[in-house]
Amino acid sequence: MADYAxxxxxxxxxxxxxxxxxxxxxxxxDENPALYAEAHIPGAIGFDWKRDLQDxxxxxxLDPVKFGRLMGGRGISNDHTVVLYGDRNNWFAAYTYWxxxxxxxxxxxxxxGPREKWISEGHETTTEVPSYPEAxxxxxxxxxxxxxxxxxxxxxxxNGTSLVDVRSPQEYSGExxxxxxxxxxxxxxxxxxxxxxxxxxxxxxxxxxTFKSADELRELYxxxxxxxxxxxxxxxxxxxxxxxxxWFVLHELLGLxxxxxxxxxxxxxxxxxxxxxxxxV
Numbered sequence: 001m002a003d004y005a006x007x008x009x010x011x012x013x014x015x016x017x018x019x020x021x022x023x024x025x026x027x028x029x030d031e032n033p034a035l036y037a038e039a040h041i042p043g044a045i046g047f048d049w050k051r052d053l054q055d056x057x058x059x060x061x062l063d064p065v066k067f068g069r070l071m072g073g074r075g076i077s078n079d080h081t082v083v084l085y086g087d088r089n090n091w092f093a094a095y096t097y098w099x100x101x102x103x104x105x106x107x108x109x110x111x112x113g114p115r116e117k118w119i120s121e122g123h124e125t126t127t128e129v130p131s132y133p134e135a136x137x138x139x140x141x142x143x144x145x146x147x148x149x150x151x152x153x154x155x156x157x158x159n160g161t162s163l164v165d166v167r168s169p170q171e172y173s174g175e176x177x178x179x180x181x182x183x184x185x186x187x188x189x190x191x192x193x194x195x196x197x198x199x200x201x202x203x204x205x206x207x208x209x210t211f212k213s214a215d216e217l218r219e220l221y222x223x224x225x226x227x228x229x230x231x232x233x234x235x236x237x238x239x240x241x242x243x244x245x246x247w248f249v250l251h252e253l254l255g256l257x258x259x260x261x262x263x264x265x266x267x268x269x270x271x272x273x274x275x276x277x278x279x280x281v
Contacts, residue, residue: 003214005255008097008248009112010083016123019043024081025132028115029053029092031241039125041085041118045074046129049092049241053099064139067103071139075132078105085111085118089202089209095244097252098261102147104140110248114209146251148234148260150268153193154275162233163196164226166246167266171238172198174279177270178238186238187270191279193236197224201242204249217249226250232258236265 026044036046086093170176178186221227235243240263251259
């Protein structure tokens, strides 16, 4: 993995060798939270992305105090290295990685491959939920340099910032307002943000969910116009999890500056009054 800009990935063998290492906390975050109860890596802490990681009154992050209380209550301290994995080729694991960095915890890594890879390779799993001693976790102020807000996206339409839409081609074109099965979480309008390039998130991974090489990734995002002349980039999807995966590729694996994830994404932009959209259908 030396061709990547940052040492932010661990492979499944590394995880297997570090089971029981008290300096790390393995964390599973799935799009389908029920999977954790079926089988998970021994010692892994399970977070429900919607119930645990989201404010239940407003659609936003937990504030720093609540985030720190959640982590400390589950046995994660500022001294721990957090190792993340999950289903859907690590959608919400990458989202949680970004979330940790937003609150200033940079001792965090992503497993190179999803939970399905761990299971298919025959590694040990369990249904036992671990219990760790309560710890102290202090979240710093949010790092706005890696998070885009709606006003910034609107400004990006005219200031040279590259926009990348990582949803499916059908969502990008406006044929679908949301992925099949997620219609209840859709926006008022279909389409994409004007000028956004379409680079579905899955183009960044191999068949087994591991990331493509740095050279392949750089070629992918250069050939589609996402990377150009050092311009800043804002990634978005439907609710911010697929775009967090692309943010991870650009910011962490390729080491590019000025990369932001717009977690309001299409469910926000597609429902806003007086903002432009484009459709291809």
